[in-house]
Amino acid sequence: MRLWSLHPRHLDRPGLTGCWRESLLAQAVLAGRTTGYRAHPQLERFRAQDDPLAAVGIYLEAIAEEATERGYRFDRTRIDHRPSADGEQRDGAPSADGRIPVTTGQVALEWEHLLLKLSDRDAERWERESARTGPELHPLFVAVPGDVESWERAGR
Template identity: 55%
Template sequence: MRLWSLDPSILDRAALIACWREGLLAQKVLAGGTRGYTRHPQLERFRGAGDPAAAIAHFLTALQVEATARGYRFDATRIGVPDAENPRIPVTEGQLAYELEWLRAKVIVRDPEWLPRLTDPAAAPSFVTIPGPIESWERGVPLGAATA
C-alpha cells in the first residue's frame, strides 16, 4: 500500500490510479470493514488524526479532484465523508523527499516524459510539511534514504 504524501498533481497516471485504489482500501480498513491491512504502517498517520474517517476522506477527495481535472472518472460517491475538513496531518520534509525519489525511480521506467514534472516535493492537501527525516512508519527505506 502506497498512500503518497506528495501532491496528487505531480503523480503520474499509474501512481494516481493506484493511490486512489489503495486509498479506498485504506478507508475500508479504517472503517473496520476488512480484516486485512489493519496494521499497515501507512495508516498510522490517518489513525493519529482526530477523525480517521474524515482524514482519509479528505485525502481521497484531493485524488478525485486531480483525477477529474485530468479527465478521469473517479467515483466521488465512494468517499465515505463528503466535504471532510482538512486534517492537516504532519509529514516531514525527509518523507516528501524520499517519496519524490521513489516516484522518480518508477516514472523513469514507466513514463519518462512525466519526469520533468517531478521537481518539487510538495505535500498533498491533507498534509502539512514539517522539518524532519523519513517518517517512522515508512518501511524498507531503499533508494537514497533521503533525510532532511
C-alpha cells in the same frame, strides 16, 4: 499500500489510479469493513487524527479532484466522509489548518521513490517532474523538519 504525501498532480496515470484504489482500501480498513491491512504502518498517521475517516475522505477527495482535471471519472460516492462543495469540512473532518504533519525527510524519500518509478514508466512526466525544485504536498499535509517517518518501510 502507498498513501503518498505528495500532491496527486505529480503522479502518472498508474500512480494516480493505484493511489485511489489503495486509499479506498485504507478507508475500508479504518471503517472496519475489511480485516486485511489492519496493521499497515501507513495508516498510523490517519489513525492519529480525531476522525480518521474524515481525514482519509479529504485525502481521497484531492485524488478525485486531480482525476477529474485529467478527464478521468473516479466514483466520489465511494468516499465515506466527503468535504462539502463550499470547502467547509463535514463529519468531524480536520479544518484547513488541521493538516497532518509530514517530515521533510519523508517527503524527500517519497519524491525520490516517485521519480524512480516515473523514470521507468513515463519518461515525459519524469522529465517534467525531475526539473522541479521539489514536490508540492497533498493538501492534507504540511511539511515539518525531520527524518523519514517511523511508519515508512520503503528504503529501510
